[in-house]
Amino acid sequence: MEKKTIVKNEIVKNGIHGYSAAETYIAPKEPAVKEHLEWFMGLKLGLMMHWAPGCQMGTYESWPLSDGDGSWSQRDVDWTDIETFKQEYIDCNKTFNPVKFRPDRMAEFAKECGFKYLLFTTKHHDGFCMFDTKTTNYKITDPSCPFSSHPDSDITGALYREFKKQGLAISVYFSKPDWHSDAYWHKAFGTAPTRNINYSVTDHPELWKEFVDYTHAQLRELTSNYGKVDVLWLDGGWVNAGNEGQDIRLNEIVKEIRGTTQPHLIVCDRTAGGEYENIITPEKEIPDAPLFVPWETCTTVGEKFSFHYTDCFKSGRQLVHLLLDVVSKGGNLALNVAPQPDGLLPAPAMSSLRDMGKWLDVHGEGIYETEITAPYYENRVKYTAKKDTVYAFYLYEETASLPSKLCLHLPEPKKQIASVTLMRTGEPVDYTTEFGALILHLPPESATGGEYADCFVIRF
Template sequence: MKKELVKNGVHTYTAADQYVPPEEKEVREHVDWFMGLKLGFMMHWAPGCQLGTLESWPLSDGDASWSRADVDWTDEETFKEQYRNANKTFNPVKFRPDKWAQLAEECGFKYLLFTTKHHDGFCMFDTQTTDYKITDPSCPFHTSLYADITRSLYDEFRKRGMAISVYFSKPDWHSDAYWHHAFGPAPTRNVNYSIKEEPQLWDRFVDYTHRQLEELGTRYGKIDCLWLDGGWVNKDNLDQDIRLGEIVEKLRKGPQPHLIVCDRTVGGIYENIVTPEKQVPEEPLFIPWETCTTVGEKFSFHYTDTFKSGRELVHLLLDVVSKGGNLALNLAPQPDGELPGRAVASLRDMGRWLRMHGEGIYETVIAEPFFERNIKYTKKGKTIYAFYLYEDYASLPLRVHLTVPDKISRVRLMRTGQDIPFEQIENKIILDTETAVRNTAFYADCFILE
């Protein structure tokens, strides 16, 4: 029996033993560099956010049982029409890409993962393939200086030295070459016709998809990662082969020779990074991987969403990094173009912690024993970083026990720079923290072991 790739909108992830390293030297090196960035700012945003429901999924009748819980003001067909027409009222006049980029930098993010197109098919970039886009006159925002939202964000984030990861949905429920009207309502999230019986129609969809990917890969500057969502669109599922290799190789032979590709859950040579969704693996993964999860409860904007605290975000980041991964942390903007204030406060808390402790996060790799009790380990060169995680209102105990692989000559507390006395017996060390400057529950302390 085939494993279900997506359940209730959440993707599974490819097993580590099925990972295929990229053959191209430039791509391998870029993957290694990208995995050193550790923290990405992920954003789901499109006109449908005005309705405060899940993104795209309520349009799929086959996913109605779980995706339409918030749709309680009208019937399903009216809702779908309202969602599809949300572009006609979308006018996020408070959108300031420079402020978003400044916030991201202050909060410690190193790359942007922005939804250029979700499954609903609405393009947040100036594509020439469809009028269903942010820059079309049907959208009030088309007159804005920042109308091409994708370009505006890429430009501002690059100015601050951040990398660009391009979220793009392979399925497109607005395209008549994917859900074709002649074949009636689409019963599932998949294509609603037989590709074997309608090969020309599928070829039209493949061409449409390739043209959009080529636009993003040639007209929007350097992109570091092509992050493809909708893992059910693959050749082993109803012959939904978008011939990804053709467009990827075209971009790699052209302006993006370093291009990392993340064809989620599909496996093979174009899944250069594996992406657990809303979960962190229980054990370290010794392949390139990135957890994508949320600051709140949802990936899309909800008026009633609740948000993680700064402490929870720091502990989440440490959990991911100690197991060898990156964290793509999603925050959905409001319909007016601002970011939810309570979520921003938590991100700023995380940023303050990272400004003091980022040395033990960025450009590190995993270090045995990886994690134990409330301690998380990372490494850079021969230097080991041991993070002691605090619960609410906790502080350092008088003794801290750590596990190390080699002889340690010096231990410092990163927060203060002071040397910490210690005793080592084989691979165990005991830190004498009695004289350490106490910490009033600042999420986590870090010991530098040399």
């Protein structure tokens, strides 16, 4: 078999995905999917978790295996030569034993912090399956992995079970590329030069068919063995028919799944465009202006998606402000925190997330199940709406307090204002209107006591 060099597709740069243009968005046609998508976009806040045996290395997850991405992903690898590192990374399954993993406590913690859904990496690009599959031995439940003897060795199944008990929805992260599969990176062709397949689909259609069948089998398992799931979140947008013929025949497997086990299934084929990108997914980025299509940004509590021993974490204030920026522009926020090799979440991340959760306990009414409304945001104010109510959030810097007057530029209301209240106290707020603006007159006692952001509830 002749080795073929594949030119990489710059859908991903330095591990960060771009995102599809809202102008090319195609809405789903199936009534069950449309209804479920509208419901899902009201959840607003999801807990994302990148986790696999490679976390023991404390480097980027999967990416150092791709030489084409080595210029940025292999910088963390400074203790060994890269080929030795790759084998050590691949063999991490033989030492992975997260004995402190408690899916019930993770789920309780997620609910406490205000999360409404889980987005967990069932399989990243390295090909290791964090679920019980019949398609490969490179999985968490294989005897080669010490954790396989644990009662909750099927980590995906355990997480789904416990998060559902807490009332959270399930978004299934799945990597389309699989760098461990011989049908994607074939050993006969040596180390793959890029993140793409290392052979020609035209020259070796039998290999590609093997990979497509393998992928379909895993997607059937994930959508059949764990009860209801809400979203199929497909990563690796460079795997598409227009890039070296990498067509996984997604239309076939999605129609099969929707026609059997999951008729409501939302599909997020990231950066691919078309009818199976039901949600647009900016990564570590928030659009400059509102998007009027379903979208979700995924970003991190720390600096990286994968576990790093020396990571730095955002504060509760930063997380609340991030959430308000996303929601005021119409999106959902998938907030990633990577578990440690022992199965616990990093304590500093948990502290910040709990702070966010305490704020949401008071202000969640203005976040969940809301819609965007003009002017969306102005100065320190972010807006959301629900039926006959507008929520105006005033964001605090660390040493700031409420001004004595706050000017809000709402669109011309169809009804007269019935009341304005400060959400954290429930107390009414005096107001006047001047030249089309709503002026809130705030007493001195309201100026302090708020944290991160205050919300004014304007009912019509």
